[in-house]
Amino acid sequence: MPLYVELKQAALRQYYRRLIWFQRLPMNQRLCYILLAAVLIFGLIIIYRSYQPADSIAIISDTAVRVDFFVMSKCPDARKCELLFAPTLLKLSSIINFTVSFIAYETNSNEITCMHGSNECLGNKQQLCVQSMCSQTTLIKFLQCQSKQMENIPDNGEQCVKELSDNTLKWSDIDTCVKSNKANELFHKSLEKTRSASAKKSCTMHLNGKFWCMHDGTWYGCTEGRDEKSLIKAICSRYNGPNKPIECTTSI
Known part of the structure; x- marks a missing residue:
């Protein structure tokens, strides 16, 4: 069996194991995980959009x-x-x-x-x-x-x-x-x-x-x-x- 096929199957097995584990959690724990992931993603978006490289910061002056x-x-x-x-x-x-x-x-x-x-x-x-x-x-x-x-x-x-x-x-x-x-x-x-x-x-x-x-x-x-x-x-x-x-x- 080609190596890439084995890797793909291993990844799928790992994915299904985690999915089954998540589905067996109580509903309140699942909601907590979903909320935590949403907060993390939202925070990363805010940080990305607010970041300005130093060279792009405008210098304002009353001189030419x-x-x-x-x-x-x-x-x-x-x-x-x-x-x-x-x-x-x-x-x-x-x-x-x-x-x-x-x-x-x-x-x-x-x-x-x-x-x-x-x-x-x-x-x-x-x-x-x-x-x-x-x-x-x-x-x-x-x-x-x-x-x-x-x-x-x-x-x-x-x-x-x-x-x-x-x-x-x-x-x-x-x-x-x-x-x-x-x-x-x-x-x-x-x-x-x-x-x-x-x-x-x-x-x-x-x-x-x-x-x-x-x-x-x-x-x-x-x-x-x-x-x-x-x-x-x-x-x-x-x-x-x-x-x-x-x-x-x-x-x-």
């Missing part, structure tokens, strides 16, 4: 909400996040502190390689230079502009600067930054921040230093939602300061 995107400039998942959430970030720019950091590979000799090639490294540097030299609204618009034609990064950097800066920012300044040691320093600091945040997938989003949502082929860990309205609600609920944008009252 820190919004961090950990991305790769030529990654389709980064494009997904930036194009989807850029309008929200612009609407809430008065109550957020937005930064973009990058995911790449750094060797012991401080050499950096990017998953999508050297052009991605240049695109990362362009975005870091814009971040260091411009307002966050200009940065968000620059990310939005480049992501619309992600396949053209870094060649579309100059055109995006011209479209967004109203001549207040010159492409020559960004290009000089990208080719300088400053861009390398910005890149290394960005990678340090990414490692500190334990962000390994593009695109990973953090609010106030805590994981909020990630897109890596599909959405992961987005317990508060994964659309514009969800991000508005998440940011507004973490901000307890004055002068909330109108979106905070109309979207919650």
Whole structure:
């Protein structure tokens, strides 16, 4: 007789023995066992539903909400996040502190390689230079502009600067930054921040230093939602300061 058949028969014999034992108990004892089992199951359900991982607990403050995107400039998942959430970030720019950091590979000799090639490294540097030299609204618009034609990064950097800066920012300044040691320093600091945040997938989003949502082929860990309205609600609920944008009252 096959082993699995013997095991199945043994399990059935044990089940019927316990069933017969239970049926022979007085009615009041059977009711006690049933009630005890129901209480145990109900308690486990309550504990499960009320449990919140530490990373999902919202930090509420009267200061600007820190919004961090950990991305790769030529990654389709980064494009997904930036194009989807850029309008929200612009609407809430008065109550957020937005930064973009990058995911790449750094060797012991401080050499950096990017998953999508050297052009991605240049695109990362362009975005870091814009971040260091411009307002966050200009940065968000620059990310939005480049992501619309992600396949053209870094060649579309100059055109995006011209479209967004109203001549207040010159492409020559960004290009000089990208080719300088400053861009390398910005890149290394960005990678340090990414490692500190334990962000390994593009695109990973953090609010106030805590994981909020990630897109890596599909959405992961987005317990508060994964659309514009969800991000508005998440940011507004973490901000307890004055002068909330109108979106905070109309979207919650």
